[in-house]
Amino acid sequence: MVLKNVIEDSLSSISLIRQWACVCLLGAAFFPAMAAQEAGPTPQEADFLARHWQGDTIPPQGSPPKDYSPLESSLSAADCGVCHPRQYADWKTTLHSRAMGPGVAGQTVVMRASDPATARMCWRCHAPLTEQQPLLQEPVDGTWVENPAFDAGLQHQGLTCAACHVRSYRRFGPPARGDSESSAHGGFSAQTAFGKSAFCAHCHQFPPDGHALNGKLMENTYNEWLASDYARRGIQCQNCHMPDRRHLWRGIHDPKMVKKAVTITVSGPQNPLKVGDTLEAIIRVLNSGTGHHFPTYVTPKVFVQAQLLDAAGEPVAGSLREAIIGRETTPDLSREIYDTRIAAGDFVDITYAHPLPSPGLHLQIEVRVEPDHFYERFYRGLLESGTAQKGRAAIEQALVNAQLSSFVIFEQTLSLDIR
Numbered sequence: 001m002v003l004k005n006v007i008e009d010s011l012s013s014i015s016l017i018r019q020w021a022c023v024c025l026l027g028a029a030f031f032p033a034m035a036a037q038e039a040g041p042t043p044q045e046a047d048f049l050a051r052h053w054q055g056d057t058i059p060p061q062g063s064p065p066k067d068y069s070p071l072e073s074s075l076s077a078a079d080c081g082v083c084h085p086r087q088y089a090d091w092k093t094t095l096h097s098r099a100m101g102p103g104v105a106g107q108t109v110v111m112r113a114s115d116p117a118t119a120r121m122c123w124r125c126h127a128p129l130t131e132q133q134p135l136l137q138e139p140v141d142g143t144w145v146e147n148p149a150f151d152a153g154l155q156h157q158g159l160t161c162a163a164c165h166v167r168s169y170r171r172f173g174p175p176a177r178g179d180s181e182s183s184a185h186g187g188f189s190a191q192t193a194f195g196k197s198a199f200c201a202h203c204h205q206f207p208p209d210g211h212a213l214n215g216k217l218m219e220n221t222y223n224e225w226l227a228s229d230y231a232r233r234g235i236q237c238q239n240c241h242m243p244d245r246r247h248l249w250r251g252i253h254d255p256k257m258v259k260k261a262v263t264i265t266v267s268g269p270q271n272p273l274k275v276g277d278t279l280e281a282i283i284r285v286l287n288s289g290t291g292h293h294f295p296t297y298v299t300p301k302v303f304v305q306a307q308l309l310d311a312a313g314e315p316v317a318g319s320l321r322e323a324i325i326g327r328e329t330t331p332d333l334s335r336e337i338y339d340t341r342i343a344a345g346d347f348v349d350i351t352y353a354h355p356l357p358s359p360g361l362h363l364q365i366e367v368r369v370e371p372d373h374f375y376e377r378f379y380r381g382l383l384e385s386g387t388a389q390k391g392r393a394a395i396e397q398a399l400v401n402a403q404l405s406s407f408v409i410f411e412q413t414l415s416l417d418i419r
């Protein structure tokens, strides 16, 4: 990859955005049980997962067993947190707990009236419990009716504890690690599938017939992992994203996590140099710590920038070059423009070349991450086209959040020995 002249991103194409486009929207079909493989689920685990994650919406919990206390009967994360404070404290800091944040809420509040089927499809991953659905579809004639069990507070919790752990009020979790003396909610069903990557695939992998561009699914994290050395070594999503079973799920929005994802090295320039020589340096970005492509989705972008600085630390005019790591599509997701993501274990070499106009120069390199690059444009487009209507305030908030999410993971200034 070669660093390119920085050109103005043509944001004008924003008007092409379809009203409710979402990068992740087309994966609603059920993810099929995978064949047994070393790192994949055993047949028993696959069976469990097929039952645990069936359909778009998790079936209604029904009524709690009579011997449950009100606390045990609650589906609310804060109530689970009374007895499971560690998981609750972790979960609250994550995007799973904010999966019904302003970006999603602002879109689905409008859709709810105009296109409830699409809204339900979004909630499949963002708020999947029946008790989180405001509307239900009559099986007989397909009409949408108010859901008497709807709990707006619970919907606001997004991907809440119960979505992963509770079915018909019964708790499911990984096998206990120690002896537990006390027991609540009638104990729990121990399932080794909780420790497998396949547990996450329901929402982090599109089915084979999901939306794809250039022959590549829009969401392919599980398959990327399956093709990597991590899968061969039995290193699951949980090993990196839930170390010691912690409910952390850090990803592209977390500077510390992203610094662990890649190793960046700069080689060259060959000192000493002469005025008039062309400086050449190679910036290598190695995906050394990500169990899938870096980054896995179309929404983030990673900007690698290099430029010359003069003795006063001022940029040398015209010397700034930029390469972008990510997958770029048209705003309506109909066409892929480029895909420079780095597969697990792979690297890219980015070449910086520029003539040296004078002595006393430095080469400055910076790598910046914009986790919500796509969404920033998308929200701006929604607001400009005036289509956000009822969800406008939420979309405005989502735009601010997206703009604030970028950070720098690498900075280096090399002094050049120019004679």
Ligand code: HEC
Pocket: 071, 072, 074, 075, 076, 077, 079, 080, 081, 082, 083, 084, 161, 162, 165, 166, 171, 172, 173, 174, 175, 176, 177, 180, 182, 183, 184, 185, 187, 188
């Ligand atoms: C009244 C206290 C209490 C409440 C409320 C409660 N739990 Fe539990 N939970 C326990 C106890 C006690 C255990 C068994 C002890 C252990 O192994 O951690 C347990 C076990 C579990 C397990 C299995 C842990 C493992 O090792 O796999 C899961 C999962 C779980 N609870 C989830 C939940 C969720 C989700 C909620 C809220 C919807 C909830 N619990 C509410 C007390 C509670």
Ligand code: HEC
Pocket: 077, 080, 081, 084, 087, 088, 089, 091, 096, 159, 160, 161, 162, 163, 164, 165, 173, 174, 175, 176, 177, 194, 195, 199, 238, 239, 242, 244, 245, 247
């Ligand atoms: C996205 C799905 C998901 C959500 C949401 C979630 N968990 Fe878990 N939870 C898991 C998985 C997966 C494991 C097992 C991790 C492993 O085996 O490495 C787990 C493990 C547990 C355990 C056993 C921990 C231990 O140390 O043995 C408890 C208890 C638990 N979760 C409670 C909760 C509570 C309470 C919440 C909400 C505050 C919650 N979980 C939210 C997926 C989830």
Ligand code: HEC
Pocket: 020, 021, 022, 023, 024, 025, 026, 027, 028, 098, 099, 100, 101, 102, 103, 104, 107, 108, 118, 119, 121, 122, 123, 124, 125, 126, 202, 203, 204, 205, 297, 298, 299, 375, 398
């Ligand atoms: C297959 C699961 C899945 C479905 C279905 C889905 N999403 Fe997402 N969504 C995700 C995941 C995973 C992310 C985080 C990765 C990313 O940013 O692309 C996400 C991120 C987002 C974000 C950015 C983060 C935020 O909270 O602001 C928005 C907005 C969003 N989705 C809206 C929607 C809408 C609207 C729909 C329905 C048209 C939808 N999603 C359907 C899985 C899904």
Ligand code: HEC
Pocket: 095, 096, 098, 099, 100, 101, 104, 124, 125, 126, 128, 159, 163, 164, 199, 200, 201, 202, 203, 204, 237, 238, 241, 242, 249, 250, 251, 252, 253, 254, 371
């Ligand atoms: C029920 C659907 C669902 C399941 C199951 C699920 N996730 Fe997620 N996950 C989401 C959604 C939706 C988001 C985006 C939330 C948002 O930003 O609005 C997300 C976000 C994330 C992120 C943060 C991404 C970022 O942009 O920084 C990580 C990491 C993650 N999930 C890992 C996991 C792992 C590991 C598992 C399995 C243990 C898992 N998820 C299971 C739906 C799910």
Ligand code: HEC
Pocket: 197, 200, 201, 204, 221, 222, 225, 230, 235, 236, 237, 238, 239, 240, 241, 250, 251, 252, 253, 257, 258, 260, 261, 289, 290, 291, 292, 293, 294, 295, 296, 297, 298, 300
């Ligand atoms: C070897 C450790 C490792 C494994 C295994 C791993 N991840 Fe990640 N993951 C990372 C790191 C590091 C990041 C941050 C860099 C990035 O975003 O690519 C990340 C980022 C993410 C993100 C943020 C979105 C994005 O565009 O990158 C999601 C979602 C995610 N992982 C889900 C998963 C799921 C699901 C699995 C299992 C199928 C998994 N991860 C396996 C290390 C890992």
